[in-house]
Amino acid sequence: MSTKPICRLSRALLFAAGVLIVVCSFSSKAAAQTANIIVRVLPDSGRVAIEVNGGAVSSWSFVDSYAGIVGLGRRIERFAAFDEGGAEVSVTQPAPGQFRSDKPAKRVRYEVNLHPVSRASDFSLMSWVDRERGVLTPLDLLPVATEPGAGWKNCRVVFQLPASWNVQSGEARVSPTEFVISDVERAVFAVGANLRSSQTNVAALTLNFVTNSDWAFSDADALELSQQVLKAHRETFGSVPGKTATFILFPFPLAVSATQWSAETRGTTVTLIMGRLPSKVAALAQLSTPVTHEFFHLWVPNALALKGNYDWFYEGFTIYQAAQTTVKLGLLSFPQLLDSIARAYDASKNETSLSLIEASGRRFTGGGNSVYAKSQVVAFLYDLRLRSASHHKRSLANVYRRLLGTGEPTVGKDGSEIVAGVLSEQMGSEDFISFFVRKSVSINLVNELAPFGLIADMSGFRSRISVSEKLNKQQRDLLRELGYNTGTHAPR
Ligand SMILES: [Zn+2]
Structure with a gap:
């Protein structure tokens, strides 16, 4: 579109x-x-x-x-x-x-x-x-x-x-x-x-x-x-x-x-x-x-009153989380969700010179693709990893609840630092944020998605993401949480 x-x-x-x-x-x-x-x-x-x-x-x-x-x-x-x-x-x-x-x-x-x-x-x-x-x-x-x-x-x-x-x-x-x-x-x-x-x-x-x-x-x-x-x-x-x-x-x-x-x-x-x-x-x-x-x-960022350029979180992560909501509401299919990630990857795969935090400071002078598209891909990877690492007990939604519900004043604090802290806290490690948010990186989508039973195909003009036909139980359970339906999306 x-x-x-x-x-x-x-x-x-x-x-x-x-x-x-x-x-x-x-x-x-x-x-x-x-x-x-x-x-x-x-x-x-x-x-x-x-x-x-x-x-x-x-x-x-x-x-x-x-x-x-x-x-x-x-x-x-x-x-x-x-x-x-x-x-x-x-x-x-x-x-x-x-x-x-x-x-x-x-x-x-x-x-x-x-x-x-x-x-x-x-x-x-x-x-x-x-x-x-x-x-x-x-x-x-x-x-x-x-x-x-x-x-x-x-x-x-x-x-x-x-x-x-x-x-x-x-x-x-x-x-x-x-x-x-x-x-x-x-x-x-x-x-x-x-x-x-x-x-x-x-x-x-x-x-x-x-x-x-x-x-x-x-x-x-x-x-x-x-x-x-x-x-x-x-x-x-x-x-x-x-x-x-x-x-x-x-x-x-x-x-x-x-x-x-x-x-x-x-x-x-x-x-x-x-x-x-x-x-x-x-x-x-x-x-x-x-x-x-x-x-x-209305919630993020407007109800948070954080300062600084943390657009990477409140735009790219919002695109991903909002897309997940539209799947839940039946307004978007799971394959369409995967398509949107693939499109975001294609739009931002050459954005490798700035970290997401750096790109947020240059949103209107070249950083826009990172802020919207690359960050959307990173949000998807984060959600997959958090759900898997927590054995389905936590997801990106926990990050939002924690941000809104800490009871601690956030007014005037640096958005990137507060958000990075909560993302790392929920994951139990700073490694993900250090690599994908603080550093300028090239995302290896094939390797990142493979552990979750997702196949990234880069051979065509446009990248495609599909679900493996050989899912193990844990992979199947995780993808089902995101809207995957074996009846319609894994033809046998
Ligand atoms: Zn927005």
Whole structure:
């Protein structure tokens, strides 16, 4: 399939971009007291007009790059600043998205050009609006600080929308069009004409599903799939990641292949921009892949609050674990799971110069294949070895439960070190992580899979992984845990 998972986590990306915290020099005290941000949505012109009232400052800087997308600052237009008396002050623009005034200004007004101009695969990652709907992420709409100080904590945002449009968000709602943003990095707003929202519950977690498009499946179908996936993930982790989550599903704002999708999980919001396949079965199958993967991110990394670039774990390992979940749910067959590992191996077999940890620091400059594909293969090898070494008592799921359930604070700790520690602890040895994660290695897939009754065939254009016809009992038991069914996959 030509689909490509593009899922990127804001915190990690911010670190990658060198922006540590999103703050602005507006007074948080004032922000907490007043409705200080007004966002007027202008679908006909593909823009939003924003007015910010805050503390007096004389420089404003907007995020210019995010998740490998560059040039976002150029979208800021018609920037004007006003002093306390309401008089416009002179503003210069030293670079796109950078503004300075001679005198401090308490109020600024500007427009953000949100015409869809980027690659379709980027659409879940940034703000956009068209004539029917849009996704607004304050991270790329509001100025970030060039000086430490107060932040955008608990500031109020008011939306001015066209008739028949409404807004949905996981942020605290004050009125139908007014919200309190608790964290600019994590906030996402869906806007559109006649937005529909519906809810489902899994344990203490309520998922709010938001769309305004017609799909080959019903909203109830999407909710049912969401609930199944959340339940399966809850079994893996042993808990839910919070009380609420939001799932925004929109079509692309420009013509793309119907098989394409772009997804991101930011805070507790999953945004999925997806092509519209005409067949219900095909459309639900398409939906299941990003939903399974992205919902996993509600737990890892978003509920962990670890720091550093440990993308190798929360992307590649997530692809593997989410694929295993889809097998359990009957949405993917065991041979398809093996195929996905073989494809990941082919995509990353030449990635031998960087360790997974090193590649995570260069995710958007050449390390992507390692972070997603090679790490997926490593996750599979880890799971096979752990299940075998523990005589089927432990699996990768134990690692996730341990990470989420240690009771020890993980906030601010280095992700790679914490995760490597738990992976080694569960295995009872540091050897696997030292070799496959800390070192740059070439994976000998034939040798690695052979002990588990799996045959890697590298002779063709594409590698293939199949199950040996001469499995011993232990191998058969292990593969059955992963979904192997002798009746359909081992013809005799
Ligand atoms: Zn992801």
